[in-house]
Amino acid sequence: MESTQIRLAARPEGEPKDTDFAVATVELPELGDGQVLLRVRYLSLDPYMRGRMSAAKSYAAPVELGSVMVGGTVCEVVESRADSLAPGDVVLSFSGWQTHAVADARHVRKLDPEAAPISTALGVLGMPGFTAYGGLLEIGRPQPGETVVVAAATGPVGSAVGQIARIKGARAVGIAGGPDKCRALLDEFGFDAAVDHRAPDFEERLAEAVPDGIDVYFENVGGRVADAVTPLLNRFARIPVCGLVSLYNATGLPAGPDRLPGFMRQILTLSLTVRGFIQDEFIPTRHADFLRDMPGWIGDGSVRYREDVVAGLENAPEAFRAMLSGRNFGKVLVRVGD
Numbered sequence: 001m002e003s004t005q006i007r008l009a010a011r012p013e014g015e016p017k018d019t020d021f022a023v024a025t026v027e028l029p030e031l032g033d034g035q036v037l038l039r040v041r042y043l044s045l046d047p048y049m050r051g052r053m054s055a056a057k058s059y060a061a062p063v064e065l066g067s068v069m070v071g072g073t074v075c076e077v078v079e080s081r082a083d084s085l086a087p088g089d090v091v092l093s094f095s096g097w098q099t100h101a102v103a104d105a106r107h108v109r110k111l112d113p114e115a116a117p118i119s120t121a122l123g124v125l126g127m128p129g130f131t132a133y134g135g136l137l138e139i140g141r142p143q144p145g146e147t148v149v150v151a152a153a154t155g156p157v158g159s160a161v162g163q164i165a166r167i168k169g170a171r172a173v174g175i176a177g178g179p180d181k182c183r184a185l186l187d188e189f190g191f192d193a194a195v196d197h198r199a200p201d202f203e204e205r206l207a208e209a210v211p212d213g214i215d216v217y218f219e220n221v222g223g224r225v226a227d228a229v230t231p232l233l234n235r236f237a238r239i240p241v242c243g244l245v246s247l248y249n250a251t252g253l254p255a256g257p258d259r260l261p262g263f264m265r266q267i268l269t270l271s272l273t274v275r276g277f278i279q280d281e282f283i284p285t286r287h288a289d290f291l292r293d294m295p296g297w298i299g300d301g302s303v304r305y306r307e308d309v310v311a312g313l314e315n316a317p318e319a320f321r322a323m324l325s326g327r328n329f330g331k332v333l334v335r336v337g338d
């Protein structure tokens, strides 16, 4: 069996270019005991992959040059030498940007295609949904009547943050790029207010949208959005620092004055809690609750999700660039093969 792979060819400077990726077709090895042959059906594209393309020190090792790009996948078992899995089973794997893979059965999780659409295991019921759940409830701790602000708000993390905030009785204010996304925040995801960060008067609009200030700022983007949020923070506000996507393609420091001393003063005088996290640290304490709560909320309509599905593995690099610059609309998935 052959696999077509997308590998990291060069470490990008700024936005990843086509030449930073290379396509290769390889012969897969024979299955060993306990292994399965997988056909990838969906590949998840996530902002963290930009970090893995870089050699900079981070919470996870970089992808080696010449290696397959990493990524979560939903796959079908084609052949099995493991008792726990049979051909036709659908599993969650981490087989990366390729069409087929050999995996140890103990490293994949069997999915129930009757329980939920299989693609949701990479989005609202998977890592991004859990990121929202863990980060918001563990660090943000929204209380009834409080105001929660989140950007990248139509994405899989942000949309779940706003909707969970509302379930907990808080007021959800979403920030997104452009009028269509802002409309979806109100009409589709039930946010209380939506603000377009691309609008020239974004800072004023945000201030109008939070008349009682901000109690939880779920940080997904950094940059201009974070600069607009910080003057509006209330005493004892909590900031789960989840991501800084506006900076992922940056090649230098942002323009303008150094804002760190002013922000440190705010942390002191407003007794702010600013805490970074990587979602898997909450698996021991929160994952079982997530797997109970999230399907229930989807079932009763209190959480909705949107997927942006791109056909064909060869289109993954362009879809990845699009996501980093906001040209996606919902959880980005690549449909691989049929």
Ligand SMILES: NC(=O)c1ccc[n+]([C@@H]2O[C@H](COP(=O)([O-])OP(=O)(O)OC[C@H]3O[C@@H](n4cnc5c(N)ncnc54)[C@H](OP(=O)(O)O)[C@@H]3O)[C@@H](O)[C@H]2O)c1
Residues within 6 Å of the ligand: 046, 047, 048, 127, 128, 131, 151, 152, 153, 154, 155, 156, 157, 158, 175, 176, 177, 178, 181, 197, 220, 221, 223, 225, 241, 242, 243, 244, 245, 246, 277, 278, 279, 280, 323, 324, 325, 326, 327, 328, 330, 331, 332
């Ligand atoms: N800490 C963790 O464990 C963890 C786990 C998963 C994800 N994350 C982080 O969570 C964040 C959201 O991830 P996601 O998967 O839900 O991504 P996503 O929302 O599907 O895609 C990224 C979005 O970021 C927004 N964006 C890009 N540049 C921006 C800018 N300059 N200013 C404002 N917004 C900008 C765009 O939305 P608009 O068009 O609306 O601007 C874009 O659609 C990312 O920072 C990611 O790294 C962290």
